[in-house]
Amino acid sequence: MRRPGGRGCPVATGGVPVGYIGGVSAAAQAATNAQPPSTPASASRGEPVISCRNLVKRFDGRAVLDGINLDVYPGETMVIMGGSGSGKSTLLRCMIGTFKPDEGELFMFGENVAELKPRDLDDLRKKFGILFQSGALFNSMTLAENVALPLQEHTDLGSEIVDIQVKIKLELVGLREHAEKFPAQISGGMKKRAGLARALALDPRVLFYDEPSAGLDPVTSAEIDRLIVALSKHVGVTSVVVTHEMDSAFTIADRMAMLDKGKMLVVEKREWFDGIRKTGEAEAGKLPEGQQLIRQFLRGDAEGPITRRRASTNYQDDLLGVRGAAEPPPEPSVVATRRVRRSWRRRGESADQEQES
Ligand SMILES: Nc1ncnc2c1ncn2[C@@H]1O[C@H](COP(=O)(O)OP(=O)(O)OP(=O)(O)O)[C@@H](O)[C@H]1O
Numbered sequence: 001m002r003r004p005g006g007r008g009c010p011v012a013t014g015g016v017p018v019g020y021i022g023g024v025s026a027a028a029q030a031a032t033n034a035q036p037p038s039t040p041a042s043a044s045r046g047e048p049v050i051s052c053r054n055l056v057k058r059f060d061g062r063a064v065l066d067g068i069n070l071d072v073y074p075g076e077t078m079v080i081m082g083g084s085g086s087g088k089s090t091l092l093r094c095m096i097g098t099f100k101p102d103e104g105e106l107f108m109f110g111e112n113v114a115e116l117k118p119r120d121l122d123d124l125r126k127k128f129g130i131l132f133q134s135g136a137l138f139n140s141m142t143l144a145e146n147v148a149l150p151l152q153e154h155t156d157l158g159s160e161i162v163d164i165q166v167k168i169k170l171e172l173v174g175l176r177e178h179a180e181k182f183p184a185q186i187s188g189g190m191k192k193r194a195g196l197a198r199a200l201a202l203d204p205r206v207l208f209y210d211e212p213s214a215g216l217d218p219v220t221s222a223e224i225d226r227l228i229v230a231l232s233k234h235v236g237v238t239s240v241v242v243t244h245e246m247d248s249a250f251t252i253a254d255r256m257a258m259l260d261k262g263k264m265l266v267v268e269k270r271e272w273f274d275g276i277r278k279t280g281e282a283e284a285g286k287l288p289e290g291q292q293l294i295r296q297f298l299r300g301d302a303e304g305p306i307t308r309r310r311a312s313t314n315y316q317d318d319l320l321g322v323r324g325a326a327e328p329p330p331e332p333s334v335v336a337t338r339r340v341r342r343s344w345r346r347r348g349e350s351a352d353q354e355q356e357s
């Protein structure tokens with residue numbers, strides 16, 4: 001089923017409205033006193049490339065994504081942020097079709113991903129590239145062979161054309177001189193760039209990145225950021241980037257989405273988030289709780305709603321297994337204290353579930 005009212009993929013026509021977001025400083029100033037964001041005006045952007053509608057994904061009965069709504073428009077760079085375990089990678093994996101949502105719908109290029117036949121899903125996958133955290137290269141292949149692989153698997157191009165394509169992609173990420181090296185012979189940052197070259201092999205319209213800057217030195221990280229921006233601005237690639245690195249996020253994002261415990265707190269322009277980030281101490285206390293949480297996350301402050309929430313989780317109850325109904329049953333603990341053992345016995349659980357270090 002195509003998206004109701006969808007007109008298909010606007011990128012296909014080549015009309016990519018890059019750079020549609022206006023001046024930074026005025027918006028940042030306005031956002032300092034920001035109210036909860038309104039639905040973004042989408043009229044000028046065409047149909048979304050990706051559209052999540054009330055997406056729910058559960059693991060072991062627990063909703064890891066809980067009613068996510070998110071649209072990503074052609075040519076924009078959408079940064080997805082959130083604390084560890086908030087569901088960022090899971091959302092990304094739903095988007096690329098690795099995980100099937102339990103509820104809701106996910107449209108890509110106007111197609112309902114869950115309803116696609118395997119062959120159609122394969123065709124769809126050719127339209128997007130993925131950069132995993134590790135680069136996910138094949139260790140037994142050279143960088144050139146790694147980049148060539150998608151072209152050999154998914155196109156009928158002759159070997160000479162493939163070689164030229166590989167050189168172009170490796171040059172783009174500054175690795176052409178290292179084409180004959182194996183992944184073990186290059187640094188982590190180079191692996192990531194090689195992974196990006198491979199993700200670009202099929203000239204994708206959409207690129208997904210999971211933590212592209214993680215583990216990189218600041219200079220290499222900045223290089224990756226520059227590539228992401230260049231791909232968006234000059235090639236019109238639509239990007240979805242999961243990152244914890246705030247400097248990077250504010251460099252590359254057109255819009256940003258903040259996940260918290262599987263719920264989408266806010267989706268707004270970068271300038272809105274910048275305004276929240278720059279809100280001074282005196283004003284911060286007047287912000288709604290959700291915006292204070294976002295502010296703490298963006299600034300990396302040690303004090304704030306996130307840490308207060310963590311501290312309010314009762315450690316003793318957690319050890320004894322007193323949990324909320326929505327949370328999954330506990331794994332058998334590796335270090336089972338006597339107290340915990342007594343508690344488990346009281347709950348009638350068998351002693352053979354206990355492990356002691
Ligand atoms: N395949 C899986 N099976 C069971 N639970 C999973 C699976 N994948 C993720 N989870 C759980 O879903 C939650 C969200 O995980 P996810 O990897 O999406 O978080 P994240 O926001 O990407 O975190 P991080 O910043 O640490 O990478 C976590 O509690 C995780 O344990």
Ligand SMILES: [Mg+2]
Nearest residue numbers: 088089090210
């Ligand atoms: Mg993750």
